[in-house]
Amino acid sequence: MQPAQMTAAEVRELARTQHMTTTSGYAAGYMQANLLAVSQEYAFDFLLFAQRNPKSCPIVGVLEAGEYSSELLPGGDIRTDIPSYRIFKDGELVDSVEDATEYWDDDMVGFLIGCSFTFETALVDNGIRLEHIEQGRNVAMYKTSIPCAPAGVFSGPMVVSMRPLPANQVADAVRITSRYPSVHGAPVHVGNPEEIGITDLSAPDFGEAVEIPEGYIPVFWACGVTPQAAVMDSRPRVAITHEPGKMLVTDARDNQYQVP
Amino acid sequence: MQPAQMTAAEVRELARTQHMTTTSGYAAGYMQANLLAVSQEYAFDFLLFAQRNPKSCPIVGVLEAGEYSSELLPGGDIRTDIPSYRIFKDGELVDSVEDATEYWDDDMVGFLIGCSFTFETALVDNGIRLEHIEQGRNVAMYKTSIPCAPAGVFSGPMVVSMRPLPANQVADAVRITSRYPSVHGAPVHVGNPEEIGITDLSAPDFGEAVEIPEGYIPVFWACGVTPQAAVMDSRPRVAITHEPGKMLVTDARDNQYQVP
Numbered sequence: 001m002q003p004a005q006m007t008a009a010e011v012r013e014l015a016r017t018q019h020m021t022t023t024s025g026y027a028a029g030y031m032q033a034n035l036l037a038v039s040q041e042y043a044f045d046f047l048l049f050a051q052r053n054p055k056s057c058p059i060v061g062v063l064e065a066g067e068y069s070s071e072l073l074p075g076g077d078i079r080t081d082i083p084s085y086r087i088f089k090d091g092e093l094v095d096s097v098e099d100a101t102e103y104w105d106d107d108m109v110g111f112l113i114g115c116s117f118t119f120e121t122a123l124v125d126n127g128i129r130l131e132h133i134e135q136g137r138n139v140a141m142y143k144t145s146i147p148c149a150p151a152g153v154f155s156g157p158m159v160v161s162m163r164p165l166p167a168n169q170v171a172d173a174v175r176i177t178s179r180y181p182s183v184h185g186a187p188v189h190v191g192n193p194e195e196i197g198i199t200d201l202s203a204p205d206f207g208e209a210v211e212i213p214e215g216y217i218p219v220f221w222a223c224g225v226t227p228q229a230a231v232m233d234s235r236p237r238v239a240i241t242h243e244p245g246k247m248l249v250t251d252a253r254d255n256q257y258q259v260p
Numbered sequence: 261m262q263p264a265q266m267t268a269a270e271v272r273e274l275a276r277t278q279h280m281t282t283t284s285g286y287a288a289g290y291m292q293a294n295l296l297a298v299s300q301e302y303a304f305d306f307l308l309f310a311q312r313n314p315k316s317c318p319i320v321g322v323l324e325a326g327e328y329s330s331e332l333l334p335g336g337d338i339r340t341d342i343p344s345y346r347i348f349k350d351g352e353l354v355d356s357v358e359d360a361t362e363y364w365d366d367d368m369v370g371f372l373i374g375c376s377f378t379f380e381t382a383l384v385d386n387g388i389r390l391e392h393i394e395q396g397r398n399v400a401m402y403k404t405s406i407p408c409a410p411a412g413v414f415s416g417p418m419v420v421s422m423r424p425l426p427a428n429q430v431a432d433a434v435r436i437t438s439r440y441p442s443v444h445g446a447p448v449h450v451g452n453p454e455e456i457g458i459t460d461l462s463a464p465d466f467g468e469a470v471e472i473p474e475g476y477i478p479v480f481w482a483c484g485v486t487p488q489a490a491v492m493d494s495r496p497r498v499a500i501t502h503e504p505g506k507m508l509v510t511d512a513r514d515n516q517y518q519v520p
Contacts, residue, residue, distance in 0.1 A: 044304035051307065051319050059311050064412070152324070178520035181441060186520070259519055260438030260446070 004028040011249040012073060012081040019098065020083035022138065023247045024117060031183075031254050032247035033060055033072070034113040034224035035082060036231070037100075037240040040065045043109040045152025049230065050111065052149040056158050056226035058182045060252065063110035072112060072250040079104045084243035086228070091235030100240050108240070113224045114183035115247055116161055118254045122176050131164050132210045138245040139163070141206035141223050145197025146188070148226065156230035160188060161223040162201065164216035173219060182257050189220040196220065205229075206244045264288040271509040272333060272341040279358065280343035282398065283507045284377060291443075291514050292507035293320055293332070294373040294484035295342060296491070297360075297500040300325045303369040305412025309490065310371065312409035316418050316486035318442045320512065323370035332372060332510040339364045344503035346488070351495030360500050368500070373484045374443035375507055376421055378514045382436050391424050392470045398505040399423070401466035401483050405457025406448070408486065416490035420448060421483040422461065424476035433479060442517050449480040456480065465489075466504045 001010070008030040014020060023032055038046055043065075050057035061072045068077045079101045087095040087103050097103070116139070120130060132139045139161045146158040165173055170190060178186035189196050201218060202209045206225050212218060231239045242248065266274070268290040274280060283292055298306055303325075310317035321332045328337045339361045347355040347363050357363070376399070380390060392399045399421045406418040425433055430450060438446035449456050461478060462469045466485050472478060491499045502508065 040304075044300075044307065047304065047307050047311065048322055048324070051311075051322060062308055062311060062411075064308070151322075175520065181519050259441050260435065 008249045008251045009075070012076045015083040016080045020246065022245045023083060023249055024138070024245065027249050028121065029254055031060065031250050031252040031257065032115045032117045033250055034115055034227070035078065035110060035240070035242040035248055036113065036227040037104070037108045037110040038236050039105060039238060040107040040109055042153065042236045045154050046111060046227070048151035049148070049154040050113070052151050053158070053226065055185055055188060055222035056148065056224070058114040058184060059111060060114045060182065061112035065107045065109050067110070072252055073248065074251060078110050078248070082242045082248050083246035086241045086243055088231050088239040088241070090237065091232050096243065103238065103240055105238070112248060112250070113227065114257065115224050116184050116221055117247065118183040118257055119177045119180045121254055122180065122258070123173060126172065126176050128165065128169050128173055131213070132208070135210055137210055138207040140201070140204040140208060140210045141225050141244065142198045143205045143229055148230065153236065154230045154234045156226070156233035158188070159206065159223045159226040159229050160196070160220040161207070162210070162218050162220050164210065164212040165219050166216055170217055170219060177221065179258050179260070181259060184222050184224070187219050188222050191217055193218055268509045268511045269335070272336045275343040276340045280506065282505045283343060283509055284505065287509050288381065289514055291320065291510045291512040291517065292375045292377045293510055294375055294487070295338065295370060295500070295502040295508055296373065296487040297364070297368045297370040298496050299365060299498060300367040300369055302413065302496045305414050306371060306487070308411035309408070309414040310373070312411050313418070313486065315445055315448060315482035316408065316484070318374040318444060319371060320374045320442065321372035325367045325369050327370070332512055333508065334511060338370050338508070342502045342508050343506035346501045346503055348491050348499040348501070350497065351492050356503065363498065363500055365498070372508060372510070373487065374517070375484050376444050376481055377507065378443040378517055379437045379440045381514055382440065382518070383433060386432065386436050388425065388429050388433055388436070391473070392468070395470055397470055398467040400461070400464040400468060400470045401485050401504065402458045403465045403489055408490065413496065414490045414494045416486070416493035418448070419466065419483045419486040419489050420456070420480040422470070422478050422480050424470065424472040425479050426476055430477055430479060437481065439518050439520070441519060444482050444484070447479050448482050451477055453478055
């Protein structure tokens, strides 16, 4: 079966049973989500952090302590249905696993955060070529000098994803993505990367470098990897996240997140 | 000074020092907000309840335990700057006061929730007459048979506000309010009130009855009074809310909440 034609449940089963290098391009039209799971003691602080930083941390679902499934992944298991997980202890990346069950405590709360894959589909459907897809790479992501609004123990820099665009498509890209406020929305920055503390576009902090064609302008969107940067800075005891680019594929549809 | 020309800070001072019957029509263009304050032990549950019911409980700000002010009310005090407060104990309304300080515990977390006054300004600016304003009344609000998604200890029915509109303005009202997803957004119901469990439009649960002109259609929006219904059903030990129609006037501008 073609990856794009698979259902979300089929991709989750694939992620549970086989190695996958990315979920990009799978289950077209289904919403993909970032994961952050922390112990209950940090849950209010993180939910508030997300509420205060809605462009980078748009919450699309929360699995309360002891819950492994929800209507976003019917019959699924949040601990196994993502292709790959990162395990953080005291802010340090200590392991990368394809099954997070052994690290999962029963008091962990799983936060699902919107992903730019949702608006990428809309961009492509509107005739905008995305260079990282054309070049067969993961999107390039960078820590910035833009501070997130802190909440409780959580603070850290905004992480952004970058997509180079020809000058005559920048306005269209702004217009289209602004219709998806609950999956990062409009860009946070257009143009000069140094103004937001990015000194070298060829050395992203997450994902892969993407070549910028002559005359293209780098456009930056708030990114769902921001919680991982907050974990690195804020050092909760244990945190479990997805591996960037390897997302939870949910049963929600991208179109549900479009306004107006 | 005309009420509409006052700044948000001036209205907060008025609310702090004098009796006010409503904040509707004051400080045009400034965002007004609903309040719910509960003790820290309920804070995660309520924030999650709001996240799961974004149409009725759009969070626009959270004052953490021990905070009485924020950038939404610079120099203000959340315990005194609303014209009137309702005090709930174990889900029962036990008092109505103009200064909530004596009931406020230092571990209380104050949630500010978007208010339909924001989109009403946009409706009026687009030539839509609002009957409750024309009739000089508070908006009519009803408990419905639509259940909110529960979270932790919180559950309850969605509360809606009703505005009668002529048939040829219903589509415009949908289009305009859908651009304000973070202040209730598009209507949740158009037409027959019995389908959402409202048996008598002349007997609202909150606010005042509004006469419906011949040929007008009742249109229903999710309402920020929903948390008060959740408090009545879920019975937290103590909860402090604003009095419906007497809101916190914030320094945020209505236009900030418009997309795209």
